[in-house]
Amino acid sequence: LERGVRGVVSKEAPPYTSSNSSPTRSSPTEHGIITCQINNVKKSISYTAKKCESKMLPRVGDKVIFDIYQVKP
Known part of the structure; x- marks a missing residue:
């Protein structure tokens, strides 16, 4: 756990919209960096x-x- 880390966005994450998700098709979430x-x-x-x-x-x-935060698999 690290709090208050400072960084610079080098790749934007695409906007999140719940209407894009289809219940029959799961696509990987795109990430920003x-x-x-x-x-x-x-x-x-x-x-x-x-x-x-x-x-x-x-x-x-x-x-x-x-x-x-550490994410558990």
Whole structure:
């Protein structure tokens, strides 16, 4: 768990719309990429538009602050 990580959006996540999902077809969710440094190591973190707090999605080059959580498979 890392809180208050600062990074820069290097790839935008496509907007999330629940109407796009078909119950018979499951497509993989497209992710955006945030580039950041954690413990002096450059990392690329994926994110989805669904997890963004703001209605305004971050654009390429935007500086963002986010939290990282471990996801159990």
